[in-house]
Amino acid sequence: MPERIVVPFGPQHPVLPEPIHIDLVLEDELVVDAVPSIGYIHRGLEQLVQKREYPEYVYVAERICGICSFMHALCYCQGIEHIMGTEVPDRSRYLRTIWSEYSRLHSHLLWLGLFADGMGFENLFMRSWQLRERVLDVSEDTTGGRIIQSTCKVGGVRRDIGQEMLDKMHRDLDIFEEECRDLGNVFLNDETVKYRLKGLGVISKEEAYALGSAGPTLRGSGVASDQRETGYAAYGELGYKAVVETAGDCYARCAVRVRELYSSIDIIRRAIEGMPEGPIDVKVRGTPDGEYFSRVEQPRGEVVHYLLGNGTKHLARARIRTPTLANVPALVKMLPGAQLADVPIVVLSIDPCISCTER
Amino acid sequence: MSVIKEQTTRKIAPGDLLREVEALNAGGYRIVQIGCTGMDDVYEINYTFDKDYELVNLRLTVAPDVEIPSISGVYWGAFVYENELHDLFGITVTDINIDFKGTFYRTAEKYPLSITRSGGDDPCQNV
Numbered sequence: 254m255p256e257r258i259v260v261p262f263g264p265q266h267p268v269l270p271e272p273i274h275i276d277l278v279l280e281d282e283l284v285v286d287a288v289p290s291i292g293y294i295h296r297g298l299e300q301l302v303q304k305r306e307y308p309e310y311v312y313v314a315e316r317i318c319g320i321c322s323f324m325h326a327l328c329y330c331q332g333i334e335h336i337m338g339t340e341v342p343d344r345s346r347y348l349r350t351i352w353s354e355y356s357r358l359h360s361h362l363l364w365l366g367l368f369a370d371g372m373g374f375e376n377l378f379m380r381s382w383q384l385r386e387r388v389l390d391v392s393e394d395t396t397g398g399r400i401i402q403s404t405c406k407v408g409g410v411r412r413d414i415g416q417e418m419l420d421k422m423h424r425d426l427d428i429f430e431e432e433c434r435d436l437g438n439v440f441l442n443d444e445t446v447k448y449r450l451k452g453l454g455v456i457s458k459e460e461a462y463a464l465g466s467a468g469p470t471l472r473g474s475g476v477a478s479d480q481r482e483t484g485y486a487a488y489g490e491l492g493y494k495a496v497v498e499t500a501g502d503c504y505a506r507c508a509v510r511v512r513e514l515y516s517s518i519d520i521i522r523r524a525i526e527g528m529p530e531g532p533i534d535v536k537v538r539g540t541p542d543g544e545y546f547s548r549v550e551q552p553r554g555e556v557v558h559y560l561l562g563n564g565t566k567h568l569a570r571a572r573i574r575t576p577t578l579a580n581v582p583a584l585v586k587m588l589p590g591a592q593l594a595d596v597p598i599v600v601l602s603i604d605p606c607i608s609c610t611e612r
Numbered sequence: 613m614s615v616i617k618e619q620t621t622r623k624i625a626p627g628d629l630l631r632e633v634e635a636l637n638a639g640g641y642r643i644v645q646i647g648c649t650g651m652d653d654v655y656e657i658n659y660t661f662d663k664d665y666e667l668v669n670l671r672l673t674v675a676p677d678v679e680i681p682s683i684s685g686v687y688w689g690a691f692v693y694e695n696e697l698h699d700l701f702g703i704t705v706t707d708i709n710i711d712f713k714g715t716f717y718r719t720a721e722k723y724p725l726s727i728t729r730s731g732g733d734d735p736c737q738n739v
Binding site: 290292299300463466480546548555557559561569570574578579583585 | 642647648650651658687689690696712716724725
């Protein structure tokens with residue numbers, strides 16, 4: 254029996270823009286066990302809810318993560334609106350949906366680039382990020398910010414998108430979709446990529462569900478679970494069906510994200526076409542008194558904001574469960590059986606966001 | 613046109629936790645999260661489960677010195693949340709399948725969200 258050694262992976266590693274540590278137990282170069290640890294940059298942002306008035310906390314919520322910034326704000330605002338019984342205008346729900354899907358496009362293209370880089374496919378990395386720039390341009394044109402947009406607020410949204418801009422976005426989606434399909438074609442059909450990803454880091458449907466996984470990690474194993482199906486924002490009117498793959502390996506998780514690029518483009522297109530006229534916000538009066546588990550489908554999976562109001566302008570508690578934390582147990586199960594050289598790919602396949610995890 | 617389903621919360625005693633969790637597991641529920649709220653002198657711990665987007669929440673209200681049984685024997689992945697309960701709040705969870713014994717979250721200050729910790733709201737010092 255080969256001697257077992259422990260190799261530390263992270264907290265600083267070329268494929269990890271943020272710190273997470275995994276002790277890899279190896280027999281020769283085969284991973285037989287993995288022990289993660291986090292908390293290097295834990296910020297305690299949840300506690301700030303007791304020091305910031307509830308409308309101000311939106312700014313804190315969207316700084317939990319730079320990639321799904323808008324969706325953190327959305328999840329928080331929807332939770333407060335539910336507690337306070339606030340109905341936001343239809344147009345704001347459609348605008349929220351559009352910005353959510355642009356955030357997903359930006360996140361998935363970022364991840365596809367990082368994933369290609371992790372595989373050593375540098376051209377694909379650059380092409381992915383080139384397309385991502387176009388998404389960020391739309392964010393900047395419509396919100397004024399590429400990453401932190403600050404458009405979501407309790408009671409609706411702060412900014413409208415004019416018809417001229419909506420028409421331009423709609424026109425640009427055609428060529429953008431074509432380019433995304435060209436990119437996706439490489440990820441899904443290139444023999445090198447398939448050879449590197451198929452059969453790697455497999456997690457079964459039953460395991461993914463039992464472990465409480467979320468997002469593409471869960472759907473890549475065949476579980477059709479996507480909070481957008483619940484119909485928050487404008488997804489109820491627009492309709493959405495979860496993108497599912499069944500193999501449960503790194504290729505399947507990649508394929509879910511590639512196909513979600515197309516579904517996001519489709520949702521944006523239909524949201525623009527069906528955009529209702531009317532106001533974009535309502536006046537919110539009073540203070541939240543009650544509790545709610547608000548859930549939104551982020552690019553990495555379902556995020557949960559538990560909000561507890563006590564009738565004052567400060568909430569008593571915000572507890573944020575981010576999808577990466579939910580996917581850590583799945584990662585621990587995926588790694589055994591992988592070669593050391595494949596560990597970065599397996600780790601990247603859950604699209605870890607440590608900034609979210611260290612909220 | 614929302615199809616968001618109702619959320620139900622049931623208050624339970626620590627002694628009933630494992631039985632309730634086993635029943636949810638047998639009913640096909642997926643674990644969503646375990647979260648803790650520090651109230652004045654007690655902790656409120658929420659065990660949240662989901663099935664077909666229906667959310668069920670089990671709630672324990674415990675004093676800081678009460679030990680809580682781990683549910684990681686039923687839901688293997690619960691260890692991340694239970695180690696979090698310990699590392700951030702100082703709550704003792706017994707028989708966790710992967711017990712990091714305080715090293716899962718490597719915070720500069722021990723139990724930063726504990727209701728019994730000394731130091732109040734002083735800023736965290738990196739040492």
